[in-house]
Amino acid sequence: MRGIRKAFGPTVALGRVDLEVLPGEVHALVGENGAGKSTLMKVLSGAHAPDEGEMLFDGQPYQPRHPLDARSRGVGMIYQELSVAPHLTVEENIVLGMEPRKGPFVDRKAMRARALEALAHFDHPDIRPDVKAGNLSVSAQQLVEIGRSLAMGCKLLVFDEPTSSLAQKDIERLFQLIDRLKGQGISIIYISHFLEEVKRLASRLTVLRDGSVVGTREVATTAPEEIVSMMVGRDVDDLYPRSKRSPGETLLEISSLAGVKKPVDASLTLRRGEVVGIAGLVGSGRTEFLRALFGLDAVKGGTVKVGGASASASNPRQRWKQRIGMLSENRKDEGLALNLSIADNVTLPCLERFGNAGVLSPAKQKTATARWIERLGIKCQGPGQEIGALSGGNQQKAAFARLLEYDVDVLLLDEPTRGIDIAAKARIYEAINEVVTDPQRPRAVLIISSYLPELFGVCDRIAVMSQGKLTRAVPVEKLTPHDVMLVATGKAADLP
Secondary structure (H helix, E strand, O other): OEEEEEEEOOEEEEEEEOOOOOOOOEEEEEOOOOOOHHHHHHHHOOOOOOOEEEOEEOOEEOOOOOHHHHHHHOEEEEOOOOOOOOOOEHHHHHOOOOOOEEOOEEOHHHHHHHHHHHHOOOOOOOOOOOOEHHHOOHHHHHHHHHHHHHHOOOOEEEEEOOOOOOOHHHHHHHHHHHHHHHHOOOEEEEEOOOHHHHHHHOOEEEEEEOOEEEEEEEHHHOOHHHHHHHHHOOOOOOOOOOOOOOOOOEEEEEEEEEEOOOOOEEEEEEEOOOEEEEEOOOOOOHHHHHHHHHOOOOEEEEEEEEOOEEOOOOOHHHHHHOOEEEEOOOHHHHHOOOOOEHHHHHHHHHHHHHEEOOEEOHHHHHHHHHHHHHHHOOOOOOOOOEHHHOOHHHHHHHHHHHHHHHOOOEEEEEOOOOOOOHHHHHHHHHHHHHHHOOOOOOOEEEEEOOOHHHHHHHOOEEEEEEOOEEOOOEEHHHOOHHHHHHHHOOOOOOOO
16 A cells, blocks of 8 residues: 555545565564544455555555455455354355346355355364354354455455453454464464564554554564554553552451352452552353342342441432542543533532532533543543543543542442553553652542553552452552463462
8 A cells, every 4th residue: 555545534544554464474564543443454454545645555556435345356355243144054144145046046065165265264064154253252253254254355355453352262263263364375364452462463463553653563573562652652661550559548348248159259358559459250140239239239248348438328319428439441432422522521519519509510520521521631622522422542531530530439340441542551550650649639540451461550459250259359569461361261279
């Protein structure tokens, strides 16, 4: 791709971008949300026509008229949001749009043969051609999509955040498949917010920022901090900043907390000035633990003390009054009011501060929110912009700002960086470090994450949830990721 330019009205989404991918290469494409990655790939896949520039594929001029044309020319897209037809069978999905025919009828025998040939690329005998795609797991549906591109003879596959909805074992299977495809000479463009995935798979990476290429680097010789710096346009000395921390008084003391189903038994202390992380597999009971603690779900047993005093809660409003705030893992459905402004979302738990005689002052809301927009680097048009129009990373920063605006002592964070770009993650990590090392009043943070490098990077202690039971919290310097996974998978009863 040479000199690719694409504008939408006055907005220039791509400013003469160059991208080169070699045969049999895994080439990573990274950048913040809004950097232009998706637009560039839509040009490649035929969904957008470029305003300027040229493309060559296998040395020949390449100008796809639409996505099906691109696929027939050898370029396949595997999107983060899967596009299988759930009511059709696996084989019908694989040949969708290119069904083999005998006269006016679909050639079922040829369709089955083509599907079996595509499925042979995968070590997944349980994916049968005659099964309805909607009955398969998310990871299996993803393989069906990949099979659709392989059945068409694609030589270049684009993977856009392919691991966002996969369990760890399925992620490793996908990585092994990408290794096999690379070995067969198929080229891969891999888009991901996870630098560890980029390091694992790619030989080269290209960084986009504000619609332009910042640079292309060899992955093996480029430090993660340099990649993040290229993305955000400034130096990032450490992706996981850690100022000197001095844990103080106990703010939260949980003893044998049990929910209706989960958690089964959870005990934990959280002190001012520290970050405690909870690891565990999906379904282990981590989120249920936070929901029960915050008053969102019913509690069957156990005690909770806040600041040394017994403090049960039947609803979240009571926890807010006790200066405990929670960030939900599901920001779109539970964490934000998407049709309201940024200012409304940030000030929602404490609206009484922004009014007089029961009349709300939007000007006061916007003034308070503007401080957080600047401090957290929220990219937006201003406090009055509808929050649903922001990128996921900027939405998450605004949700984080809500906790700080209320001035909570304890922050309960459930997967705070899921689905956001690396630069947004770096800013969240900085903010976490800032609140626990605030010289005036350090807070305490309890964080749930499925991403072990994140937990080891930001936490002082880590506990593990397994089948609803929480282990004791152990200092990170005494742990390895292997220790954590042994407990998470049930192969060890406790941390060392």
